[in-house]
Amino acid sequence: MPSRSPSRRQADNEHLRTRRDHASELAEDYVEAIAEIVERTGFCRVTDLAERFAVSHVSVNRAIARLKRDGFVEAHPYGPVHLTASGSRLALHSRDRHRIVLEFLRALGVSEKTAALDAEGLEHHVSSETLRKMKAFAVDRATEG
Numbered sequence: 001m002p003s004r005s006p007s008r009r010q011a012d013n014e015h016l017r018t019r020r021d022h023a024s025e026l027a028e029d030y031v032e033a034i035a036e037i038v039e040r041t042g043f044c045r046v047t048d049l050a051e052r053f054a055v056s057h058v059s060v061n062r063a064i065a066r067l068k069r070d071g072f073v074e075a076h077p078y079g080p081v082h083l084t085a086s087g088s089r090l091a092l093h094s095r096d097r098h099r100i101v102l103e104f105l106r107a108l109g110v111s112e113k114t115a116a117l118d119a120e121g122l123e124h125h126v127s128s129e130t131l132r133k134m135k136a137f138a139v140d141r142a143t144e145g
Contacts, residue, residue: 025124028094029053030063031072034083035091043080097123097131104134107141 033052037044049060064081067073072087083091101123105115126134 026063027067027070027072028090028124030067031083031087031091032094032098034073034081035088035095038083044082045080049081094123097126100131100135100138101126103138103142107138 034044037048046057046060050057064075068075071084073081073083075081098119102115102119105118
């Protein structure tokens with residue numbers, strides 16, 4: 001079997017990271033949404049999530065089943081969805097990442113509407129190193145102005 005060149009292995013690793021990021025994206029978006037809905041209304045239902053993400057109840061139920069399997073939520077048929085301690089930690093982590101990316105984009109001068117849309121995707125795909133640099137940049141810009 002031929003060995004792969006270093007550049008090919010590096011490309012494989014880069015794609016692996018992207019696939020891993022995509023795999024966690026759904027969980028992060030859902031737990032963040034559940035936390036926000038609970039903060040706003042006191043509880044979260046499947047219908048709230050279906051409306052939030054503009055998807056069917058079936059899609060939400062499948063996502064909730066995965067989140068339940070992974071230990072992020074507790075849910076019973078026709079009942080509200082509750083975050084577990086692990087789900088709450090992930091929601092806080094996701095919210096923080098989102099806020100940092102959003103503040104960074106604002107510091108660059110990106111319009112509010114575009115920054116909000118872009119932050120939703122970027123938050124899932126930046127490394128911890130990049131996130132630290134984004135945060136430092138945004139903080140520096142805020143203290144200058």
